[in-house]
Amino acid sequence: MDAAFARSYALESTLSSGTTALVALIFGRSLLVENAGNSRAVLSRNGRALDMSNDHTPIYNKERIRVESLGGFIEDGYLNGQLAVTRAIGNWDMKGLKEMGDDISPLTAEPELKLITLTKEDEFLILGSDGIWDVISSQNAVDFVRRQLQEHNDINRCCMELAKEALRRGSFDNLTVVIVCFHPEPPSQVVAQRRARVSRTFSAEELLKLKSFLEEKK
Template sequence: MRASRASSLTQKWLLLTQLCLLKDLVIRCVRQFIRRAKAMLLSQNVVVVEPAEISVVVDVKSSQQDLNSFQIAQVRIRDSVCIEIPVPEETPLLGSVKTCSVTEEDVTEFVPKISSGSYADKGSREYMEDEHICIDDLSSHLPSSFFRFPLPVAFYGVFDGHGGSEASRYIKENATRLFFEDDVFRESHFVLNNFFLQEVEKSHREAYRLADLAMEDESIVSGSCGTTALTALVIGRYLMVANVGDCRAVLCRGGKAVDMSFDHKSTFELERRRVEELGGYFEGEYIYGELAVTRALGDWSLKRYSSLGGSLSPLISDPEIKQVVLTEEDEFLIMGCDGVWDVMTSQYAVTFARQGLRRHGDPRRCAMELGREAFRLNSADNVTVLVICFTSSSSTPQRRRIQFCVSDEARASLQAMLQG
């Protein structure tokens, strides 16, 4: 009798030990699954908007006769990611094990907190032809019919007019309508992935094209008037810069200058070759002897002058677009008109601005200091400078947590097994 009881207790003790091992193995499997799922999502450039906690359900199938032979039947994350694992039909379902309080790992994803400042001065010129835009919170500037982004979204622009200020002023006054009335910004379901970013890029190209076509109407802008256009859109940790003309955007990455745009001038060999292949010519550094830039919005008197017609003119409005994923190394972005870059290099501007921001941390003051430095270096043009700072929105890493608990179904099955 005693031997029978001892044998029963030993079996139950072994069963409980195996169940504890099962619990630990399930947790390890869940952790491995989360790591693989995360790697899969990152490889597809999918941003998880709420990364702090992942709710996981694991269905375990096991033989009642041999708890060592079990299989994970399903792993599911918030019902949005689900992996079915085939198991033999004869294997009975032990129950659902729900996870959620054993700490798995610290996860830090850089989403910048954005602040900006600007400075503009006509300098020694008689007129101010520059315009600019600084919108740190784009959602608050869009009509209520537009989608409210769950991530920080900001928009900036520098528009350097020539032949007057009509063209640059038109772009500034119509920027939100031109750039954000596309259907891509009215979607009710927001997923920040490669497809969405490609649609945003297409939308930006179309905005530049429509702005240029609008200026063909001389009741809006004189045919001898035009503007360069440099824009920057920040969505979460994604930065998209579009450029037409010789304004420039420079990113400070760990103190090093990273050009986010290229000056569309005759000194840029690829641009010079493009213009000449389309039948254009330069007199000195000026296309047709009149314009210093090879890409611009407006200037329809020159575009119509092309022997190939306005639609095939060497003077084009198609922007060059560059995208990057911001990291903690990316400290700030400088956007400026050619009045800045005529007298300082990208690295000079980054080093100068970085020293200022380390002293006072104020992007407005930094922009003013950069503009005045351009005048000190004898800039003879209008000067417009924007400084956009990227700081971490959270000082502590977010923590993914996993807790282990057993469903009522599994608990009843286990209790029945223990009671023999």
């Protein structure tokens, strides 16, 4: 895909756009997520949010180290002072980012991969563009989608409502959402685990010592 963008740009300089990529593959009980850019995949495991991808932004320490090792730099939170992401498809017009070749340049389309084994506790997967995560945390999104599914169990409606919620919170960026549910029935209520009460008894001798100590403090 990145090579196709490069060919288009070589033929017509106005075709210089870039984009991110987020892919989820499910085969059997395995979930593989591939990410290049600042879109994000979040898994709900019994109501707990598990990030299945990292946001490839200049403030992400691992990406900053990679960029600097390849001769790039971070300026005012931007890659080489130009781009808000450190991995993307396209953007071949940006000087000093891809002109050396994608494999050795600070800006790369090479995705990060994360593979896990799904369990019975895994409820759904949220795939969202950066406009969602600019204003909603991973856990907030999971909580919101769980409530929506418990209310009407309509996946398409959940996607629309999550995008509307991000818009209501002031997001100005792209709002794209895909939700994949692993069960036909809505998520069950999560029962918070109560902390076990620890009882403590004192001997008569200990009580006398405590009484003497308190009287001395008066």
